[in-house]
Amino acid sequence: MVEDKSVLLCLLGLLSTSYAFDVPKRNCELKPVDESFAKYMDNPGITLNEFYFKMKNYSQDPLYHNTGENYKLWRWHRTRTQHGRTLLMLSFHYDVLSMTILTIGVEPSEVLLQDNPFGCFGNITVDERGDLLRELILNDFYVTKKTSSQIEYESHTMRVVFACNSVVKNYHGYGKFINRCCNLEPNGQLLCTDQVEDAWITLLYVCITLVKVMVFLFGPLMIPSHMYDVSYMASQYVVKLQQELKMKLFVTESAQTSVRYKTRLTIQDISEWTKFQEVLGQFPMDEVIPIKIQELKIKVKGKRVIPENEPPTGLLRTLFDNLVRCKVKTLDPFNECCDRSVYAKFEPQFKHKCTWHMCAQTFIRVLMVFLIPIPFYMRIFLYYQFEEGELLNRRNFSKSQGLSEYYDFYRTNIIQHLSPTHGIFIAAYVFYFLAFVSIALPSKRVSEKVKSIARCSFQDMLNVERTSVLQVLLRIGLWPFKNWGLLALLTAPVYTCVMAPACSLIFAVYCLPTIYLTYRLFYHARNKIDYKEQNVDDESPLITRKPSVVKIKKIKKNITKIDKTVHKRLMSISENEEHIFPCTWGSGTIYNLRRFMVQILVGVFCVSCLYSFILLAVEATGIFVEIMAFTMMGIIVNAGSTLRYVSMALLVLVYMHDCYNNVYESYLTFNKAVIDDIMDRVEDLKTVASLPSSMQESIGFTVKPVEAVDRIPTAFMFDKTEPRWRIGHLLLFLDSFDTPRIPLRLFKKLCEVRVHGAPGPVYINLLRATGKFFIIVVFLFFVMIVVMAFGNVHQISSTNQTLATLAGGFVPMLLKNILPRKSVKLNLKTLSFKGQIDEVICEFKQNWPVCDLVIEKDEPDPKNDDEDQTSDIADEKIGSPELKRKKSCESILDAKPEDKEKEKEKEKPKENILEKYMKENAEWKNKDKDKKDGNGTDDSARNSIVDENFVDLFVDLSVAETSVPWQMHGSTESIASASMLPDSDFVTMESSFTDTMPQITVVNGDRI
Known part of the structure; x- marks a missing residue:
């Protein structure tokens, strides 16, 4: 039974093969030219000797040619411990992976050999050469002759000398590199063992491989959720106005108009405003309609508000905001330079505006594309610097032996097997850059398609509940017991065999994020690109159905039911802000074929980008996991030499966390106090918060300022890329789960109030914390130098040196906790703080993007009319x-x-009237020449419109602001665009109008 078990372990590669033979006598001897190194081979601090042999007086060294199965016959190892033999079982570049920690105790030596008689070593066979070198090492280079009793003593004390070299074995036609270690037995025989792997080393590599597999399957979960989460990207909040906002609205589908407006909205601007579009259908066209707005719907991004327990004080977040997001422009003196044009005085001569802030943002975005794969760059550096040469040598040596390259799934990385220039990796590089190019394209239509598909897929992945998947699997398993009763016990084996593949597929799709995204990207690519499901009435008797079609529809219905069950809220971005992107490439069969091909190509592109990211992440993560594992192994094995350095590094990390955590704690306390104070100022907060989450919508609350200060009026702004509301005193946001948030800008302003205990700007406190941390690091550095210096002089043990290092390193912490500190706690109930926060609230206003417009027609109240009469x-x-x-x-x-x-006219003479007429005609012609845009209208036409035609909102349904003409579905005919009389400076124009001005209508840019 024991022999069978040994054979099984040998077949699995976990047990080495051994064989013994007598040492023959030869007529050739080898000796080192310099024997001084041999005296120090048994030094207690040396665990492994590494010899690099070279023959003296040979033009063609026989150690480098015709070596047979011996790989690198010129390199041998000598060890007396299991530690040394274990190092040989690791990867060939274990020194790099362990950051040279595992090389502690490894002694390399270059040895020059000479043969006696000269030339005999080159005339013997390859096996005899290996035996001579092996005997030379086992006999300690013949410095001292070993007796049989000495060899027996070494075997009893586990101090047997092993001589090891690398050989290649034929493993089913593949070349497998192993270590052959030999030792002398007391009876004079030579015992050689082909060591494959140790069980614990095999377990280590299996664990590293499992980590790589986990990264491959669960890698998408490492992406921060705020990059795709709907609640962070753009949450919808409702702001109830305490005083309704009244405006004038004008809606038209005509290309001819004579209405002055403050803000013009096109079809593209209101494409996502569903409620506003519904109300517009009820309003008459080409009429000035008075409207009123009682509530505002705004989009709030997660980065613009902060919750109670997440103050923006992290060091990495501060660096990211200031350097990557260019928030440093708000600080002096950057605020004076960032908004200046790069053209300086020549700015009027250029059509497009370009500021230093725009240039910096573009540069940072391009730079981030190249900086994100830094871990993979390090992986490539390690490959070309330490791995490529050895891998090429092994590959060529296997070919010279007539063997193929052996791929070890646990020990070999993909990049080692294929190389970074393989077609798979080149495709990954291409798709990586194409993904960023597609997002950064000038065409918003293409970039929005890609971002929409990716966001929806990742959002659905975030909404999957693994417990619901388990419930679905249990429901499938219990189905026969529910419907068949006791017969289910008899059919259970057959039912299990039939349903096991389906259950495994459901588990893999919904519990493994990479597989889930593979399916979901195709799903959303199909839905987002002009897909409209044909809802056919299944009960219609006019439609003839085949049994196969009915069965397929039933399976589809069950799959849809499972899909809805496993998602906690199947409310993707598509239901909130995303929409279908139509294709206008024809009609009929050709159109359907083109649409299908586009959907497939987009899906394949998105999935290819996903797997490209994952492949690069797996390789980068895998090498870092190996470095961590080998480094920890080296620290444990060489604890006596490394423990004091490790303890010092841990102290540095502890002090770094303590310094920056103090900043976090101070701002956390301040943030909680501020939010509590603002919540006390908000009316009806408890009434809204008492509602259940299913009935409660996310609401923004405005705080009433002091009575002596007027409210900041709400204004509709469209001076940038999207319409926005300028709202004053909007200080608190409460979502449906009763999580309070305040604007980030308000938090920064409150931090700078001049009150005792106020923390001040974040970056100032981070700089102070960094200064304290550097002072502590310098102190720890001096402690370490003193300990090491006196330790070497007085021969202090490594354990005592470690204890001394820890004792000296804890001095700053003891001083901090023992000595009294003068700290001022913030008291929000003081009169000074109340006055400061009231001042900030009274002046606070911020712009928020419009999510939708909820308007009503402003009809006069009959009761008020009767009172007026x-x-x-x-x-x-x-x-x-x-x-x-x-x-x-x-x-x-x-x-x-x-x-x-x-x-x-009666008062003025006729000559003056004629001169005035000629002057007006000359001004009109000059303004026609200076006109640049065909869709605009000159100031003379604008100034000729009566005051009654002025509106706040002008909804133009006749033309969309696109780069190409507006195309009707299925045709290439374009709708003519006309001037809509924009008015940017309406206040100046309104003051210049008089009642005596006649009304002028503009048709296609010509004055009538």
Whole structure:
């Protein structure tokens, strides 16, 4: 039984093969030219001797040619311990992976050999050469002759000398490199063992491989959720206005208009405003409609608000915000330079605007594309610097022996087997850069498609509940017991065999993120690119169905049911902000074929990008896991030499965490206190928070300022890429799960209030913490130098040196906890803080992107009209002076413009009228020449419009602002675009208008 077990372990490669033979006598001897190194081979600090042999007086060294199965016959190892033999079982570059820690105790030596008689070594066979070198090492280079009793003593004390070299074995036609270690037995025989692997070393490599597999399957979970989470990207909040906002609206589908407006909205601007589009369908066209707005719907990104327990104080976050997101432009003196044009004084001569801030953002984005794969760059560096030469030598040596390259799944990396220039890796590089190029394309349509598909897929992955998947699998397993009763016990084996593949597929798809994204990317690529499911009534008797079609539909229905069950909320981005992107490439069969091909190509592109990222991540993560494993192994094995350095490194990490954690704690306390104070100021907060989450919507609350300060009016802004609301005193956001948040800008302003205990700007405190940390590091450095210096002089043991290092390293922590500190705690109930926060609240305003417009028609209240009429009748009876003034003003305003013009014409001579007419014509021609945009209208036409035609919102449904003409579905005909009379400076124009100006209508840019 023991022999069978040994054979099984040998077949598995976990047990080495051994064989013994007598040492023959030869007529050739080898001796080192210099024997001084041999005296120090048994030094207690040496665990492994590494010899590099070279023959003296040979033009063609026989150690480098015709070596047979011996790989690198010129390199041998000598060891007396299991530690040394274990090092030989590791990867060939274990010194690099362990950061040279495992090389402690490894002594390399270059040995020059000479043969006696000269030339005999080159005339013997390859096996005899190996035996001579082996005997030379086992006999300690013949410095001292070993007796049989000495060899027996070494075997009893586990101090047997082993001579090891590398050989290649034929493993089913593949060349497998192993170590052959030999030792002398007391009876004079030579015992050689082909060591494959140790069981613990095999387990180590299996664990490293499992980590790589886990990274491959669960790698998408390492991506930060704020990059694709809907709640972080753009959450929708509702702001209830305490005083309704009244505006004037004008909707038109015509290309001809004579309406002045403050803000113009096109089809593209309102494409995602569903409620606004529904209300527009009920309003008449080409009429000025008074509207009122009682609530605002805004989009709030997660990076613009902060919750109670996440103050923005992290060192990495601060560096990312200031350097990557260019928030450093808000600091002096960057705020004076970032918004300046790169063209300086020549800016008017260039059509496009380009500031230093825009250049810096573009440069940083391009730089980040190349900086993100830094871990993979390090992996490539390790390959070309330490692995490529050895791998090529082994590959060539295997070919010279007529063997193929052996791939060890546990020990060999993919990049070692294929090389970084393999087609698979080149394709990964290409798809990596194509992914960033597709996102950064100038065409928003293409970039939005890619981002929409990726965000929806990752969001669905985030919404998958693994417990729901387990419930689905249990429901499938219990189905026969539910429907068949006791018969299920008889059919259970057959049912298990049939349903096991289906259950395994469900588990793999929904529990392994990489496989889930593979399916989900194709799913959303199909849905996002002009896919409309044909809803066919299954109960219609007019449709003839084949049994196969009915069965397929039933399976599809069950799959859809499972898909909805495993998601905690199947509410992807598609239901909130994303939409279908239509294709206008024809109709009929060709259109369907093109659409299908586009869906497949986009899906393949997204999946290829996913696997490219994962492949690079697996290789980079795998090498770092190996480095960590080998480094920890070296620290444990060589604890006496490395423990004091490790303890010092741990102290540095502890102090670094302590310094920056103090900053975090101070801002966390301040943030909680501020949010509590703001929540106390908000009215109806408890009423809203008491509602269940299913009935509660995310709400933004405005805080009422002090009575002496007027409210900041809410304004509709469209001076940038998207419409925004400028809202004042909007200080608190409460989501459906009752999580309070405040604006990040408000937090930064409150940090800078001049109150005792206020933390101040974040970057100032981080700089102070960094300064304290560097002072502690310098102190620890001096402690370590003192300990090592006196340790070497007085021969202090490594254990005592470690204890001394720890004792000296804890001095700063003891001083911090023992000595009294002068710290001022923040008290929010003081009069000074109340005044400061009231001042900030009264002046705080911020722009928020519009998510939708909820409007109503502003119809006059009949009760108010009756009251006004009653008051007018009473005033008329009394004959009040206000009524007289009102009538006098009305008589002045009701005067016809024609009468005023006639009176002026009577007063002026005819020559002046003619000169004025000629002057107006000359000005009109000059302005036509200076006109740059065909869709705009010159100022003379704008100034000729009456005040009654001025509106706040002008909804233009006739043309969309796209780079190409607006195309109708299935045709290439374009709708003509016309001037819509934009008015950016309406206040100046309004003051320049008079009642005597005639109305002028503009049609296609010509004045009538």
